[in-house]
Amino acid sequence: MFDAEGSPSADELVADSVRLRRIYDDDLGSGGRTGSPRSVVSDSWQRSLAARIDPESRLPPVVYDADEVTSIREDHPLHGVLPLLRTTLVSIADEAMHVMLVTDADGHILWRDGAHGLLHSADDVGLMEGTRWSEDAIGTNAMGTALAVDEPVRIHSAEHLVRTFHDWTCVAAPVHDPDTGDTIGAIDISGPLHTVHPALVQLVTATAHLAENQLRVRLAIADERLRVKNMPHLAKLRGVESALLSPSGRVIASEPYGRFPERIRLVAGSDRVDLGDGREMAVEELGEGYLLVPPSRRRGRVVASAGATTLGLRFTGGAGPRITVDGEEAAATLRPAEILTALALHPDGLSGEQLTLMLYGDEGNPTTVRGEIHRLRSSLGTELLQTRPYRLAAVPDADFLQVRDALREGRTADALDACHGELLPRSEAPAVRELRDELTAGLRHAVLASGDAGLLHRFTGHPLGADDLEAHEKLLELLDPDDPRRGAVAARVERLLA
Template sequence: MGGEEVRQAPRPIVSESWQRSLAAQIDPENRTPPVVYRPDDLPGIRESHPLNAVMPLLRDTLVSIADAAMHVMLVTDAEGHILWRDGATRLLVDADRVGLFPGTHWSEDAIGTNAMGTTLAVDAPVQIHSAEHLVRAYHAWTCVAAPVHDPDTGAILGAIDISGPLHTAHPALVQLVSATAQLAENQLRVRLAIADERLRVRNMPHLASLRGAAGALVTPTGRILAGEPYGWWPERITLEEGSDRVMLANGREMLVEPLAEGYLLRTPGPGSSSTPVERPSTALSLRFMGDGAPSVLLNGRPIPLTLRPAEILTALALHPEGLTAEQLALLLYGDDGNQTTVRGEIHRLRALIGADVLRTRPYRLAATVDSDFGAVRQALKAGRAEAALRACSGSLLPRSDAPEIREVRDEIVAGLRRAVLDADDPVLLHTFAGHPLGLTDLEVHDRLVELLPAGDPRRPVVVSRWARLLAE
C-alpha cells in the first residue's frame, strides 16, 4: 500500500478484507471511525439489545483478564456499533484517541479492516495484528474478535472484541474470545429454552382446543414448539408475511392463525377455503387444585386472585355456554344465592381480567381456557388414569363450600380413586397412595400391600402406613 515490495503476502483473510474496505472507499490515512450514537442514546439501545442479557457473563469472563493484561473489552451490535466497553483504566485514554469507545461504528465499510468489523463480515473469529489494520492509526494495536449468534434464528447479534497495544498480543486470545462467545451463546440458548417453555405453557390451551386434530404452536420466528400428532412437524417453518397458509414438507397445507404471541397451525376444515375461523386470542390458565393459593395466568401474566373469584372462574369454565346471574348465584351460593351479590363479584372480576375476557349476557369466558381440573376430568373421561393422576395436585379449591365446587370436587376424587383401583397397577397405586388424595385411603393401601412382593423396597413404608390406617 506504501508502494514498496514486501517479502510475504498478507493472510488471505486480511487481503480480502482490504479489498472490501478499499471498495468501500476507506482512506488508509483516515484517523477515526464515525460516531453514530450520542452518550444519551446508549442506555436505551443497550437495554433493548439481546446481548445485554449476557453482559454480566462477559464482564466476569473477560474484564478482569483485559484489565490485568492492559486490554479493553468491546461489544458491538450486528452492524458494528460499539455498545459496551470495559477494561484497563490506563488504556481507556489511548482507546478514546483512536475512537475505541461506545457509539462509534467499526464495520469494514466504516473504518476498514479491524477485528470487530471483519469478524462480522466473515462470521468467524478473527485476529487483526498491527499493520494488518487498513487504517494506519491502528498499527500500534492488536485486536481479537468473535461473533455471537442468536440461538433462535442463527443471525449474528454482535461481536465480542479484546483490543490492546501491540506488545500485549498473545496467541491464546483467539481461543479465549471464541470460547467466551460460545459461553454467551449457550446462556442465550438457556434463556430461549425458558422463554419457549413459558410461551408453550401460556398457549397450550389454543392447541388443546383443536381436540386432537392436527395442529402446532409456532413462535413468531417460525419454530415449532409443540404439535399433534407427535413427530409430524419440521423444526421450523417459513411464514410469509400476510399469508394465512403454509405448505409443510409432507405436502399438507395448514392454516396459520395469529395468536397473542406466535401462531397456531391447524388443518383446514369444511368451509375454511378462504379465511380462518375466528378464535379467541386470549389464553386463560387456571390452577385451582391442591392446598396452594388459586393461580391464574392471563396470556402468561399472573393475576392475583382470592377464593370467590376463583369459584366464579371455575363455574364459568365448567359451563362454557355461559350462565345467567341467577344460575351463577344458585351454583355458588345454593338456594340462598343473591343475584346482586353475583353481579358485584362479576364486576370486580372483570376489572381483574378484562371485560373482553369476561363477557356478559350471559356471563361467559371469551378465552381459550386451560384448567387443571378440566384436564383431570378429560383424562378420566378418556380412561387415562395415569394422565389424570399426573394432572391432579389435590382437591379442587379445598376451602370452597360452593355447591358446584363441592360436587365437582367429589366427582374428581371418586373418579380418580376408582380409576386407580380398577387399573390394578402397582406403580399407579403406589403413586396414588403417596398423593394427597390417597394418603389416608385404606382400600388403596390394602390393594397395594397385596400387590407388592416381599422384596419390593417400597413395601416397608407402605405396610407401615397401612398398619397406621388400620389402627385408626
C-alpha cells in the same frame, strides 16, 4: 504470527510490528518484496478498499448518541449475557490493559468496559459506544472482519487497513443466535500492540461460545414457558392437525408429533403458510408465538390474554395524550402516542421499516423503533401490542379515528363531538402531521359548508375554530337579527379583525 505456547517478548512484538508495517507499505504502496499479509488480512483489505475506505482515515463514524445506545442495548439479545461477559473478560482486560467491546451484528459498539487508564486512549481512536466498526465503515479490524468472515479473528498492528490503528492489537469472535443461527454481534478484546497475548484468540472464542450456550439455555426456558401457556390451544382442537410455533417460527409442539418441519418460514402480514407438501395452514398470532391450524378451524384474530383487551386513545386537544387500557387511564408521552396512532391507522400491521418511515421519515433507523416498541410492549403488555408485523391486537377506541370516520361518512356534528382539538399538536412524525392536517382542514370545511348556524356556533367555541375569522363572519351572516348570540359573535369578529 506467534507461538501459542508462550508469550512474545516486548522486543518480539515491536519487531513483528515493524515487519507488518513494511508489508503494509509495500502492499498498499510500492509493491515491494518484504512478504505478504495473511490471507484473512489480504482478503479483508480488498473488501475494505472496494468499499472505498481510505487507509488515511482517522476515526470510525459515530452512528448512535448515548441515549440511542441505551435504548438499543435494552432490546439486544446480548443484553442478558453481559454479566457473563464481564465476569469472564473484564477482570482479564483490566489486568492486561485491554478494553472489552461488544457489538451488534452491524458492527456498532454497544458496550465497552476495561482498564480505566486505557479508556481515554480508546476514545482517541473511536473505540467507544455508538461507533460503527464494520469493514465498510472503517476497514480491516477484528470486530468488522470477524463479522464479515463469521470466524474468530486477530488483527495486529499494521494488519489494520487504517493507519490510525497500527498501535493496537484486537481479537474478536462472532456470537450467534442459537434460535436462528444468525450472527447477532461480536465480542472483542483490544489493547496496545505491546500487550498482545497469543491465548487471547482462544479466550475470546471460548467466551463467545459461553455466551451462545447461555442464550441457548434462555431460549429453552422461553420455549417451555410458551409451551405451557399455550398448550391449551392445541388441546381444544382435540387431535386436529396443528402446531405451536415460537416467535421465530420453530415448531415447539404439534399434533400429531412429527407432522411438521422443525421450522416454518412465516411471511409478515400473512395469515396463511404453505408447508411445501400441499398442505396450507392458517396462522394465528398469540401473545408470543403462533398457532397453526387448518383454515377451516381458524378462530379469527386472537387476543391471547384475559388482561389487556380494550384500548382507548384520546390524542386530540392540548391536554396531552391519554391512553386507557381496560378502563384504567394514564397520561402518555409523545413517542408512544405517535406509535399507537400509526398502528391504529393500519390494523393489519406494519413492518419495522414502514413504521420507521411513518415516525421519522427517510432519516429514521428501524433499530431505534425496535427499542421504542420494546418499551411500549413492556408498558401495555405483549398481548396487546404484537409483532411480526407490529400491530394492535385490540381495535382501539380512538378519538381521531372517530373524527376521520365521521367526516368520511358526512356526519359533521359527530366529528365535532369527537374532536377535542388538533391531533398531537407537538408531533412532527410524518404520519401524524398528515392525519392532523386532514382532520383539521376536513372538519373546518365540513362545518363551513354545512350552512348550519348551530354547528357553526359550536365550531367557533371549539379550539379549532376559536380564532377562525371566516367561521365567525359566516356565523354572523346566518344568525337572525334578533338572535341573542349575535352580540357576542360580532364582538369576537371585531377582536379578530383588530
